[in-house]
Amino acid sequence: MAELTYLQAISDGLRGEMRRDKRVFVIGEDVGVYGGAFKVTLGFQEEFGPWRVLDAPLAETAIVAGCTGAAIMGMRPVAEMQFADFISCGWDHLVTVAAKQFYRAGTPVPIVVRLPSGGGFSGGPFHSQNPESSFAHIPGIKIACPATPEDAKGLLISAIEDPNPVLYFEHKHLYRRIKAEVPEERYATPFGKARVHREGDDITLVTWGAMVYTSEEAAAQLDDDGVSVEILDLRTIVPWDREAVLESAKKTSKVMVLHEDTRTGGFGAEIAATIAEEAFEHLDAPVKRLAAPDTPVPFSPPLEKAFIPQVDDVVAGLRELAEY
Amino acid sequence: MAIAREAEPVSSLREIREAGLDREDLFGIYRSMLLTRGVEERGHILYRQGKIPGSFYTGRGNEAGSVGVATAMGPDDVGCPLHRDMGVHITRGVEPWRIFAQYMGREDGPTRGRDGNVHMADSQLGLLAMVSHLPAMLPVAVGCALAFRIREEKRVALGWFGEGASARGDTHEGMNFAGVRRLPVVFICDNNQWAYSTPTHLEYGCETLADRAQAYGFEGVVVDGTDVLAVYREARRAIEKAREGGGPTLIESMTLRMEGHAVHDDAFYVPKELFEEWAKRDPIERFRTWLRANAEMTDEEEDEIGAGVKRTLNQSMEKADASPLPDPSTVTERVYASVEDLDTPHHK
Ligand SMILES: Cc1ncc(C[n+]2csc(CCOP(=O)(O)OP(=O)(O)O)c2C)c(N)n1
Ligand SMILES: [Mg+2]
Numbered sequence: 001m002a003e004l005t006y007l008q009a010i011s012d013g014l015r016g017e018m019r020r021d022k023r024v025f026v027i028g029e030d031v032g033v034y035g036g037a038f039k040v041t042l043g044f045q046e047e048f049g050p051w052r053v054l055d056a057p058l059a060e061t062a063i064v065a066g067c068t069g070a071a072i073m074g075m076r077p078v079a080e081m082q083f084a085d086f087i088s089c090g091w092d093h094l095v096t097v098a099a100k101q102f103y104r105a106g107t108p109v110p111i112v113v114r115l116p117s118g119g120g121f122s123g124g125p126f127h128s129q130n131p132e133s134s135f136a137h138i139p140g141i142k143i144a145c146p147a148t149p150e151d152a153k154g155l156l157i158s159a160i161e162d163p164n165p166v167l168y169f170e171h172k173h174l175y176r177r178i179k180a181e182v183p184e185e186r187y188a189t190p191f192g193k194a195r196v197h198r199e200g201d202d203i204t205l206v207t208w209g210a211m212v213y214t215s216e217e218a219a220a221q222l223d224d225d226g227v228s229v230e231i232l233d234l235r236t237i238v239p240w241d242r243e244a245v246l247e248s249a250k251k252t253s254k255v256m257v258l259h260e261d262t263r264t265g266g267f268g269a270e271i272a273a274t275i276a277e278e279a280f281e282h283l284d285a286p287v288k289r290l291a292a293p294d295t296p297v298p299f300s301p302p303l304e305k306a307f308i309p310q311v312d313d314v315v316a317g318l319r320e321l322a323e324y
Numbered sequence: 325m326a327i328a329r330e331a332e333p334v335s336s337l338r339e340i341r342e343a344g345l346d347r348e349d350l351f352g353i354y355r356s357m358l359l360t361r362g363v364e365e366r367g368h369i370l371y372r373q374g375k376i377p378g379s380f381y382t383g384r385g386n387e388a389g390s391v392g393v394a395t396a397m398g399p400d401d402v403g404c405p406l407h408r409d410m411g412v413h414i415t416r417g418v419e420p421w422r423i424f425a426q427y428m429g430r431e432d433g434p435t436r437g438r439d440g441n442v443h444m445a446d447s448q449l450g451l452l453a454m455v456s457h458l459p460a461m462l463p464v465a466v467g468c469a470l471a472f473r474i475r476e477e478k479r480v481a482l483g484w485f486g487e488g489a490s491a492r493g494d495t496h497e498g499m500n501f502a503g504v505r506r507l508p509v510v511f512i513c514d515n516n517q518w519a520y521s522t523p524t525h526l527e528y529g530c531e532t533l534a535d536r537a538q539a540y541g542f543e544g545v546v547v548d549g550t551d552v553l554a555v556y557r558e559a560r561r562a563i564e565k566a567r568e569g570g571g572p573t574l575i576e577s578m579t580l581r582m583e584g585h586a587v588h589d590d591a592f593y594v595p596k597e598l599f600e601e602w603a604k605r606d607p608i609e610r611f612r613t614w615l616r617a618n619a620e621m622t623d624e625e626e627d628e629i630g631a632g633v634k635r636t637l638n639q640s641m642e643k644a645d646a647s648p649l650p651d652p653s654t655v656t657e658r659v660y661a662s663v664e665d666l667d668t669p670h671h672k
Binding site for chain 2: 025051052054056057059061062065066067068069070071072073074075092093096097100101102103104105106107108109110139140142161163164
């Protein structure tokens with residue numbers, strides 16, 4: 001075991017897959033000589049050469065479509081969006097082509113798109129978004145949102161192995177801030193299996209990505225109130241671990257769903273609706289949703305702080321639930 | 325003044341022999357063109373009989389363009405044909421009954437009823453199924469070429485687009501990337517002068533679309549899309565150039581869409597004289613005349629080819645009609661691929 005940052009764990013997983021499988025290649029803006037805007041692929045071009053670590057033109061359609069064509073021809077492309085926000089320029093190729101090609105034509109499209117996402121550093125409306133929910137609505141795409149270094153590596157390996165288009169959301173705020181032991185050997189973390197980040201009996205808090213850590217701090221404060229909070233980290237939202245969520249909901253009878261993406265139509269709504277449908281009689285309170293408000297991500301620090309759910313917001317929400 | 329090269333017509337049999345075709349190949353091309361038109365004419369009948377749900381498109385006028393290019397492809401080359409390119413499917417060898425099954429939404433169509441009309445391809449034949457969004461498959465073809473380049477395979481990808489779709493960013497991004505990396509890809513613009521009801525001067529401001537190639541760093545050629553042999557010769561040149569590492573080519577194949585955009589459209593906006601003028605250049609009749617004059621096609625040979633095509637069409641319609649409709653209980657199946665599904669010809 002080595003202690004790695006979240007970012008190093010992503011690099012480690014990707015490098016390992018490129019070493020073991022010649023079909024895997026990386027493409028994105030500035031991923032070669034520069035090593036990527038966040039340096040995830042630093043040193044990759046030296047090791048794998050310019051045709052396996054391709055600096056793409058500033059053209060997300062060309063990148064995603066290029067990956068689709070290459071994948072259908074038997075490659076295992078891993079594309080990097082410089083920021084998750086720019087996937088909007090490749091939307092058509094994910095949603096119109098890659099997501100539907102297998103259902104329509106029986107041709108699998110095994111691509112991975114890495115998406116540096118999330119806010120917390122004044123990135124403003126175009127460098128801070130968490131657009132995972134928009135894609136969760138698209139049948140044919142899988143979505144991973146790792147929270148820990150160990151999962152960052154294991155979920156990336158699973159994403160590359162997966163025969164479908166996978167969106168891999170890596171939270172920028174975790175890149176260098178989160179550090180933990182990561183197994184050195186190769187392992188694939190299965191999709192659709194939630195991780196119990198923290199066990200508890202009174203309230204279930206379902207979340208993913210950077211919000212796992214916000215939840216953790218909030219849960220520690222609830223301990224002082226004598227309320228024990230169970231935190232479920234979904235790891236992947238497509239597929240998502242319904243069983244784990246329903247089981248925990250039945251155990252605690254109170255559930256909060258938390259995400260950094262905006263509220264309306266956010267994936268939390270899907271989770272809340274599923275709990276309402278399938279565990280209604282086990283609930284002692286309505287399922288509570290906590291999410292960013294329905295606005296673009298604002299730039300200025302006090303505005304951004306008001307936008308991204310903070311520990312205090314989660315604490316307040318949990319207390320409300322506890323008292324219900 | 326146009327920048328792109330204008331291709332000469334093919335005149336003699338000797339010239340076409342040099343381009344790699346013998347007399348049997350020429351008859352094969354003629355047969356494919358007849359079959360292409362025949363499939364679409366029969367499709368039209370099925371449509372009028374109410375057997376085809378949704379809409380129905382044909383590529384009448386583009387038989388030379390589509391068959392000519394596909395004839396120039398190598399067995400391991402791949403292509404992303406569009407809705408006017410039935411001739412590509414036919415030339416690559418898709419069984420016509422499967423096309424009728426596709427039209428009728430049956431289980432034996434290439435998309436098993438999951439998609440309709442020409443949104444199909446048989447991956448066994450090196451073709452990718454188009455999506456509606458135009459020209460999304462163009463940068464996908466570039467991606468296929470990228471795979472060939474990374475693996476240093478001598479294979480070529482072909483991407484088709486219409487002159488209307490030339491206006492979209494996908495065209496630019498795909499061509500630019502292909503030019504930057506000198507990828508083994510050939511772009512074919514089926515310029516049929518109309519995009520639904522929109523004429524060319526409302527789609528682009530340059531003189532020819534092939535002119536744009538220069539700006540991407542590769543060659544552009546304009547070819548008469550009613551001359552199957554000229555199309556073939558230019559496509560073959562471009563494909564072999566790409567195969568040898570010479571980078572992309574943009575071929576603009578000029579024709580007229582001889583029917584409405586789709587079956588519901590009577591093309592009232594196309595001047596009657598234009599139809600009359602281009603009807604005189606009908607690609608099939610033109611090639612038939614050429615074969616009679618230059619390849620000594622006899623009455624018997626011509627009749628035999630025609631009768632064979634008719635027989636195939638009759639049998640295909642019957643066989644397609646026997647194909648079942650998809651089982652509604654399977655609607656949610658195969659949204660996600662499993663590892664075993666990767667065992668397709670493309671992925672191997
Ligand atoms: C992105 C997109 N917008 C609109 C349409 C609807 N549409 C289908 S075909 C067509 C005209 C296409 O013209 P062109 O590219 O010249 O091809 P043609 O049909 O003439 O072969 C339109 C507008 C579409 N398929 N894709
Ligand atoms: Mg057109």
